[in-house]
Amino acid sequence: xxxxxxxxxxxxxxxxxxxxxxxxxxxxxxxxxxxxxxxxxxxxxxxxxxxxxxxxxxxxxxxxxxxxxxxxxxxxxxxxxxxxxxxxxxxxxxxxxxxxxxxxxxxxxxxxxxxxxxxxxxxxxxxxxxxxxxxxxxxxxxxxxxxxxxxxxxxxxxxxxxxxxxxxxxxxxxxxxxxxxxxxxxxxxxxxxxxxxxxxxxxxxxxxxxxxxxxxxxxxxxxxxxxxxxxxxxxxxxxxxxxxxxxxxxxxxxxxxxxxxxxxxxxxxxxxxxxxxxxxxxxxxxxxxxxxxxxxxxxxxxxxxxxxxxxxxxxxxxxxxxxxxxxxxxxxxxxxxxxxxxxxxxxxxxx
Ligand code: ADP
Numbered sequence: 001x002x003x004x005x006x007x008x009x010x011x012x013x014x015x016x017x018x019x020x021x022x023x024x025x026x027x028x029x030x031x032x033x034x035x036x037x038x039x040x041x042x043x044x045x046x047x048x049x050x051x052x053x054x055x056x057x058x059x060x061x062x063x064x065x066x067x068x069x070x071x072x073x074x075x076x077x078x079x080x081x082x083x084x085x086x087x088x089x090x091x092x093x094x095x096x097x098x099x100x101x102x103x104x105x106x107x108x109x110x111x112x113x114x115x116x117x118x119x120x121x122x123x124x125x126x127x128x129x130x131x132x133x134x135x136x137x138x139x140x141x142x143x144x145x146x147x148x149x150x151x152x153x154x155x156x157x158x159x160x161x162x163x164x165x166x167x168x169x170x171x172x173x174x175x176x177x178x179x180x181x182x183x184x185x186x187x188x189x190x191x192x193x194x195x196x197x198x199x200x201x202x203x204x205x206x207x208x209x210x211x212x213x214x215x216x217x218x219x220x221x222x223x224x225x226x227x228x229x230x231x232x233x234x235x236x237x238x239x240x241x242x243x244x245x246x247x248x249x250x251x252x253x254x255x256x257x258x259x260x261x262x263x264x265x266x267x268x269x270x271x272x273x274x275x276x277x278x279x280x281x282x283x284x285x286x287x288x289x290x291x292x293x294x295x296x297x298x299x300x301x302x303x304x305x306x307x308x309x310x311x312x313x314x315x316x317x318x319x320x321x322x323x324x325x326x327x328x329x330x331x332x333x334x335x336x337x338x339x340x341x342x343x344x345x346x347x348x349x350x351x
Pocket of ligand 1 (some may be wrong): 037038
């Protein structure tokens with residue numbers, strides 16, 4: 001995909017934190033710890049760009065998404081939309097910004113109200129923002145949106161159960177587009193769909209991105225899903241981004257051991273490349289976000305860990321020992337011992 005990462009950021013997240021109190025007791029709740037769901041996340045989303053955020057279940061992806069669309073308040077940090085910190089806005093100013101950052105949810109089976117018609121579901125955002133679509137114009141607008149996402153506008157009076165999973169996600173996308181947002185936060189938008197349908201929905205999202213000049217934050221638990229849609233990818237582990245870079249940097253020149261381990265598990269279509277791929281099996285389980293290891297949070301599962309890793313928190317920056325060589329390995333990676341390792345060999349040309 002084209003490199004759009006040098007453009008002015010439309011969204012900029014700095015030091016984003018979300019901690020939840022961990023309480024016990026039924027009558028007299030007592031705080032016994034803290035869930036550090038998101039624990040210091042920084043990234044910028046350029047205008048027209050797709051940034052993929054990838055990590056295993058529980059690493060904090062949805063919590064980041066919910067903070068971006070104001071469903072959760074950050075414990076700390078800033079979220080700047082076109083330079084303005086939206087975590088401090090309220091009232092009318094907040095409403096205006098929220099219109100421009102919309103979410104597409106993961107599960108089209110549970111996120112659509114079964115008792116509402118498709119027309120009401122897609123048009124519901126206009127109840128909160130009537131200035132976008134006057135009452136008399138709503139039906140036409142909803143029909144246009146159905147058409148835009150590849151559904152028959154005559155389906156406007158049908159109910160969600162009358163559609164397939166892929167079609168339901170198209171309805172979710174149409175609803176996300178209703179207010180003509182500039183940014184779409186898509187939280188695992190294809191994870192609940194059959195593999196054969198995933199590509200269709202991703203293709204649709206790519207087409208809509210061009211048509212409506214959208215910027216996407218695309219969340220997934222698997223590096224293979226975001227590969228074709230992302231310009232850049234950030235890899236999350238236990239509440240933090242551990243490596244971030246352009247597509248080719250992350251997939252072909254990963255430097256963080258966690259990214260290397262994730263890549264070693266992605267499906268590889270070419271049998272030759274599959275046979276030559278190195279499999280990295282990580283030790284143990286992901287630690288609990290209530291009990292994050294000192295220093296580098298990945299060290300308890302890392303085959304490269306040394307004593308220093310328990311004491312120093314590695315910054316998400318271009319590692320100094322890699323930065324002197326401009327090239328694909330010189331991208332931000334939060335590892336003291338970052339080094340390039342090509343886990344998935346290049347595909348052999350098929351004859
Ligand atoms: P992901 O989207 O990557 O699967 P989440 O953002 O949903 O991860 O969750 C990150 C961590 O925060 C998990 O350990 C989860 O259990 C915890 N968490 C999420 N929401 C809450 C909440 N409202 N209260 C307490 N813990 C929460």
